[in-house]
Amino acid sequence: MKHAVVVTGIGLISPLGNQTGAVFESLMQGQSGIRLLPGEQSNGVATAAGVVDFAPDPWFSRLQLSGVDRVSQMAVAAADLALKDAGLAQDALADAGVYVGCGMGGASAIEASYAGHFSAKPRVSPLSVVASMTNAPAAHVAMRFGVGGRVMTYSIACASSSVAIGEGYRSIASGETDIAIAGGSEALLVPCVIRAWQSMQTLAVPDAVYPETACRPFSTDRSGLVLGEGAAMLIMEREDHARARGANIYARISGFGMSCDAVHITRPEPDGQARALRAALRHADLTPADVGYCNAHGTATIVGDPVECVALREVWGTDADNLLVSSTKSMHGHLLGAAGALEAAVTALAVHHKQIPPTAHCVSPDPACNMPLVKDTGIAASNLKAAISNSFAFGGTNAVLVFTAV
Template sequence: MKHAVVVTGIGLISPLGNQPEVVFDSLMQGQSGVRLLSSEQSNGVATAAGVVDFSPEPWFTRLQLSGVDRVSQMGVAAADLALKDAGLAGEALMDAGIYIGCGMGGASAIETAYTSHFSAKPRVSPLSVVASMTNAPAAHIAMRFGIGGRVMTYSIACASSSVAIGEGYRAIASGETDIVIAGGCEALLVPCVIRAWQAMQTLAMPSAEQPETACRPFSLDRSGLVLGEGAAMLILEREDHALARGVKIYARVSGFGMSCDATHITRPEPTGQTRALHTALRNADLRPADIGYCNAHGTATQVGDPAECAALREVWGKDADNLLVSSTKSMHGHLLGAAGALEAAVTVLAVHHKQLPPTAHCNDPDPVCNIPLVRSTGIASPHVKAAISNSFAFGGTNAVLVFTAA
């Protein structure tokens, strides 16, 4: 028996704020959380990013912060906000599960350790390992909220947290557990990581006058991706369990599909993406025509955007003109391991409110990206009943989540 799975809580620490409704309203208005990094962070090269205004004090004492990297701090905060939103704060959760996506772990801890190692007087903190390990956020969430079920971490580049949500959904659908915290976190805006991305020559070239417009997915003048940081957590729950508690239900998680391109470490392959899309729709028992909205992976790279559009055109066929598409990365940046979770939360809110956020800054769409785009500001969509969120990663892993109206 496959149990129905619903979203009952959302917790966000994002470049657009920490309250889901405020974040969604900002997205609907086309507002951007992208800004220029400091010269120290960006190695003196003009670089835009989605930066979070975050203080850990509400969740950690100064003593507790020892050995807890920024990525774990934001993960715990987002999980706490999600549990409160779901009416589960203070509840016994020993049998619940945690499914977290994180691409790079404690980047700040690693940077600090290596900086000290190569200094005149090297001294590396004995907590460097536990602060930097990729599963640290999930472990801290488990310890903070007393969660004793499966505590899993997925590190699959840009697909990490979409896979985490998908696997959390599967765990509930199969009857393994009633509740999971599923999502992702990433905090990699440190000089060495930024320098590595600069060396790849994939980052957008921001305008000094309007750095907030640096990320322009599907636009003819797009110049590359914009990195971001943050955390997003969803509370997934067996539907009858949520109904018995009498809590708000945002949407159903109805399907999940994965594939691997198995062709190139960085260049996306449309045929691999189509397999993930087909699998997700089949898992949800839906047809392409049933889907009214796609929150695209849409990174604003020259190769990635056309590949995704080609995959959508292939799967949707004659129904492609009725599929409305946007990339909210244009406003919050690419959170890498946390990207899928933030975009899943946005997609859930889109289905819940029957409103579709836009692709901002796409004033002149690239004809090669031949799909119906929501642009500039969001639109009402009273008939939308189902939506998908795409995450297509370096390494070739593709993940697609399907959400439907509760």
Template sequence: MSRVAVTGLGVMAPHGDEPGSLFEALLRGESALAPIFPELPKPAAAATVAFDESRWFTKLQLAGVDRVSQLAVAAADLAMRDAGIRGDVDPERIGVYTGCGMGGATALDAAYRGNGRVPPLTIPAFMPNAPASHVAIRQGVQGPVLTYSVACASSAVAIAEAAKAVQRDEVDVAIAGGSEALIVPGVVLAWQAMQTLASFVPGEEATAIRPFATDRNGFALGEGAAFLILESADRARQRGARIYATLDGWGHGCDATHLTKPDAHGQARALRQALRQAGLRPRDVGYCNAHGTATRIGDVVERDALAEVWGDDLGELRVSSTKALHGHLLGAAGALEAVVTVLALHRRQLPPNGHRGEVDPACSLNLVPQAGADAPQVEAAISNSFAFGGTNAVLLFGRA
């Protein structure tokens, strides 16, 4: 069975729309977080995308297309261009596998806050499968077009399912990733009510998210889209494609314990599945892009899960949560962080764990320092996505 190759990357992210520039900004520790909605009773911050929709849509095409779908269309198109795929694949042999947690939040918020008239295209604008459908329409995809809505694990699950389809020869090319655009007042208020968003002194938004730190107190929302092009390594070599990395293993399952409280044993099961499928031992994996939401409970549970699997080798695993810099993209988080993990392997550099300050003793890990780190010996890396609902997803990438 051929390995699964990553041959294209596309992003519409808070740090821009070019994967290399995004990665370099993360290496520099640049935060994309900024204040939003000053009218809200409590200060809020988020990482938003500077997006020019006119690059991708005419005014007529924009009717009924929510921002979440606009970002998806753009990121997927950039990924296909990066992979060098231009009309030379049977459209029935291409699939779209997209993660989206909340769908068209902008359309739904506008409907709730309107003047009594609900726009007639509200339903197709906010349905969670709209991003995948718009990507398929733009790319002419006639194969499977599937959406996975599993909260924060959505796009990581989508990428794993896309890899399975490639391995099983169900598709020649998979456009796999996710999109989320939920920076609207109602959604922010809802997350604030859950007390999961970080509090901060106005003016300190950029450094408000501190994964694994003693003084961490939550995350900030982000928006964006990210897609990977997956195809068999054999096919990629035959067409002379650049291979960024290979997707060698994945694991996902459910805690089956609590809707919002994570479970270390459930996360450890997903980690073991990914290692087993890749045929690797824990010590063979040199970097982990952690879920790392900077919540009081979540960071400790993730550390305990890593310790359960890595054991005495935990100190050899370099760890960072890039959510400190680009925010938490919820349904698109796994895809954006997968792109970052792939680039870490491809470039042999590790992005920092931002703003950590003093590390919580309960979160003792080998965290990548603020200056980032070179990683000439890292041959495999994992990206963790652990979701509300108890779904845990782990992607394991290897150097090409």
């Protein structure tokens, strides 16, 4: 028996703030949370990023912060906000699960360790390992809220947290648990990591006057992706469990599809993406015509954006002209391991509010990205019944989540 699964809580620590309603409204207005990084953070090279205004004080004492990297701090904060939004107390979580995506773990702890190692008097903190390990965010969420079920970490580059949500969904749908905290966290805006991305020559070149427009998915003048940081957590429940306690429901998670391109470590392939899209629709028992919105992976790279549109056209066929598409990365940046979770939350909110957020800064759409794009500001979509969120990762892993209205 496949149990229906719903989203009952959303917690965000994002470049656009941490109040879910306000974040969604900012996205609908086309507002950007992207800004220039300070020179010491960006190695003196003009670099834009989606930066979170985050202080851990409400969630951690100074003593508790020992050995807890920023990535874990934000994960705990987002999980706490999500649980409060869902109205769930800790005593309901003993048998719940935690499913977290994270690409790079504690980047600040790793950076500090290497700095200490190569200093004149080498010294590395004895807490470096526990602060930097990739499963630390999930572990801290479990410890903070007393979650005694499965506590899993998925590190699959840009698909990490979409897979985490998908696996959390599967655990509930199969009857293994009633509740899951699922999402992702990423905090990689440290000089060494930024230098590595700069070396790849994949980062956007920001405008000196308007750096907030640096991420321009699907636009002819796009110049690359914009990194971001943050955390997003969803509370997912078996639907009858949620209704029995009178919980607010945002949307159902109705499908999850995965595939691997198995071709190239960084270059995406439309055939692989199409397989994940078809798998997600099949699992949700939907046809392309049933889906009205796609929150695209849309990173604003020269190669990636057209490939995604080719895959969508391939799967949607004659219904492609009715599939509205946008990339909210244009406003919050690419959160890598947390990207799928933030975008899944936005997609669930789009279905809930029947409103579709835009792709900002796309003044001149690339003809190679020939999908119906929502641009500039969001639109009402009173007939929106189903939407998908795409995450297509370095390494070739593709993940697609399907959300439907309740």
